[in-house]
Every structure is written in C-alpha cells, then in structure tokens.
Amino acid sequence: MKAAVISFPGSNCDFDMLYALQEFGVDAEIVSAKHNNLKDYDAIFLPGGFSYGDYLRTGAIARFSPIMSAVTQAANDGKLIIGICNGFQILTEAGLLPGQLLTNQKPGFICDEIALSIANPNTAYTNAYEAEEIINIPVAHAEGNYYADAETLTKLEENNLIIFRYVDNPNGSAHDIAGIMNENGNVFGMMPHPERAVDAVTGNDDGKNFFKSILSGILAGA
Amino acid sequence: MYLAKIYVTYKPSILDPQGEVIKAALNRMDYSGIEQVSQGKYFEIKLKATDVDAATSEVESFTDALLINQNTETYRFDLSLVAEDEVLS
Numbered sequence: 118m119k120a121a122v123i124s125f126p127g128s129n130c131d132f133d134m135l136y137a138l139q140e141f142g143v144d145a146e147i148v149s150a151k152h153n154n155l156k157d158y159d160a161i162f163l164p165g166g167f168s169y170g171d172y173l174r175t176g177a178i179a180r181f182s183p184i185m186s187a188v189t190q191a192a193n194d195g196k197l198i199i200g201i202c203n204g205f206q207i208l209t210e211a212g213l214l215p216g217q218l219l220t221n222q223k224p225g226f227i228c229d230e231i232a233l234s235i236a237n238p239n240t241a242y243t244n245a246y247e248a249e250e251i252i253n254i255p256v257a258h259a260e261g262n263y264y265a266d267a268e269t270l271t272k273l274e275e276n277n278l279i280i281f282r283y284v285d286n287p288n289g290s291a292h293d294i295a296g297i298m299n300e301n302g303n304v305f306g307m308m309p310h311p312e313r314a315v316d317a318v319t320g321n322d323d324g325k326n327f328f329k330s331i332l333s334g335i336l337a338g339a
Numbered sequence: 340m341y342l343a344k345i346y347v348t349y350k351p352s353i354l355d356p357q358g359e360v361i362k363a364a365l366n367r368m369d370y371s372g373i374e375q376v377s378q379g380k381y382f383e384i385k386l387k388a389t390d391v392d393a394a395t396s397e398v399e400s401f402t403d404a405l406l407i408n409q410n411t412e413t414y415r416f417d418l419s420l421v422a423e424d425e426v427l428s
Contacts, residue, residue: 173380173405173406174408177405177408181405210408216410217408217410217411219353219354219356219411220356220357221356222354222356223356224356224357224360262356264353264410264411265410266410289354289356
C-alpha cells in the first residue's frame with residue numbers, strides 16, 4: 118500500500134499526516150498539488166492547513182488545483198480519499214462530499230481537544246474503535262460549521278454516512294457532524310485532527326485507531 | 340470591455356454569524372435601529388467580452404463555478420462598458 122499526502126500551497130498538516138502514516142509503517146510521500154497524476158497510490162490524504170490562504174472560501178481555490186482532477190479520478194476508481202480539516206473543506210468544495218463548512222456559529226478560531234462519538238463503527242475509518250466509544254481529538258478551525266440542506270442530512274442519517282459526531286458541538290455543525298463519508302464509503306472527511314493524536318508523547322493517542330482502521334481495511338481488501 | 344460588479348450574499352435561509360456579530364456591535368454602539376446585517380462579498384471583474392450577452396454568460400459561468408458556493412450563496416451583478424485602460428476601484 119502506498120499513500121500520497123497532497124501538499125497545497127498553505128497546507129500545514131502535511132508533515133503531521135506523513136509522520137502519522139509512517140508511524141504505522143505506511144509507504145507514504147508528499148505529492149505537490151501541481152502534479153496531475155495519482156496512479157501509483159492506493160490511498161490519498163488531503164491534509165489540514167490554509168490552502169491558498171483560505172482566500173474566497175476555504176477549499177474553493179484548492180478545488181481547482183491540477184491535482185484535484187487526479188483526486189476525482191482516484192475517487193471514481195474507488196481508492197480511499199481522506200480529507201482532514203482543510204482537506205474536508207476541499208472535498209466538499211469539489212463536490213466529492215456533500216455540504217459545506219461555514220464560519221463557526223460563534224465566529225472565531227477554535228483550538229482545543231474535544232470529545233467525539235463514533236457514530237458508525239463499521240467503516241474503513243472506525244472499525245478499530247468500539248461502538249459508541251468516546252474519543253478525544255484535537256480541533257483547530259474557524260470554518261468547521263457543517264451545513265447541508267435537509268434532504269442531504271436525511272440521506273446522511275438514513276445511510277449511516279455520519280462517522281463521527283461532536284459530543285458538545287463546538288461550531289454549530291448540523292446534526293453534530295464532525296465527519297462523513299460518501300455513499301461508496303471511499304471518500305471521507307472530518308474537521309478534527311486524528312493525525313495530531315497518534316503519539317503518546319503529545320499526551321493523546323486516541324487517533325491511533327483511526328489509522329489502524331484504515332490500514333486494516335486496505336490490507337483486507339488487498 | 341465590460342466591468343462586472345458582482346455582489347455575493349448568503350441565501351436568506353443561511354445563518355450569517357459574522358453579520359450577527361456586526362449587528363450586535365452596532366446595537367452596542369447605540370445604533371438601536373439596526374434590524375439585520377448581512378455580510379457579503381463584492382467583486383469587480385474586467386472582461387474582454389465585446390457584447391453584453393457574451394459578458395453576461397461569462398459572468399454567470401465563472402460565478403457559479405468559483406465565486407459562490409451554490410449550497411449557501413447567491414449573487415447579483417451589474418455590467419457596464421469601460422475603457423481598456425480604466426483602473427478598477
């Protein structure tokens with residue numbers, strides 16, 4: 118298994134993601150957003166940060182960078198696409214996940230460690246967690262307020278596409294949504310940062326099972 | 340050449356937290372008559388288009404594609420003829 122971590126101008130969690138993947142023995146490398154080919158990779162990670170300075174809207178400019186046509190192709194080919202924070206914002210702007218991340222209901226940057234519940238433990242992202250387990254994961258965002266119209270929210274609920282929920286909703290997200298996947302289960306986005314919680318030296322390794330889940334899924338499917 | 344002045348706002352159904360904070364500040368400043376604040380975005384874009392129909396369709400196309408997110412935003416725009424060397428704003 119080979120993983121790509123996409124580096125957009127303004128990404129700042131690309132090396133955290135690379136470190137986390139390498140911690141789990143994944144052959145991972147940074148790929149510039151200027152590239153337009155992801156054929157060599159089995160899983161693609163869109164990291165957190167402030168791509169293109171968050172100008173216009175978060176993720177709006179990144180969505181048109183050269184790499185995104187390859188990301189869309191990879192998504193259509195069924196490869197795993199994982200967007201964390203700014204990566205999630207980019208995936209919604211690109212239409213690979215539904216909805217949009219708006220300004221936090223109470224405007225301001227939230228930098229904290231918050232509780233998440235595992236809303237669906239039977240996914241490629243959560244299978245190493247227990248059902249209804251509560252985990253603590255860092256958040257760092259000003260635009261994390263998940264919005265989707267009522268029809269989309271119903272679809273997300275009915276198809277168990279909501280993967281993580283906030284226990285105490287910090288940003289006003291509809292239905293306490295912290296992370297969702299697409300209907301095929303191969304495109305996933307979340308606002309909190311599991312890659313910042315994989316090493317006990319940081320005081321929190323609740324994100325470890327996120328990566329273990331992804332790896333076990335890929336290995337089982339290989 | 341045409342100048343497009345494009346005004347982007349949230350759809351009425353979308354909460355505008357920044358508008359709400361600005362409204363609260365205005366009320367604190369004793370502008371008690373402020374009922375609602377909506378914070379939007381404004382763009383001036385100069386187009387090479389030579390007729391108004393072409394300019395209109397180009398503005399609609401790129402605004403839908405990039406300037407707004409159709410989930411939450413809407414827009415209106417004005418077009419006017421400008422000289423090639425006219426500097427915006």
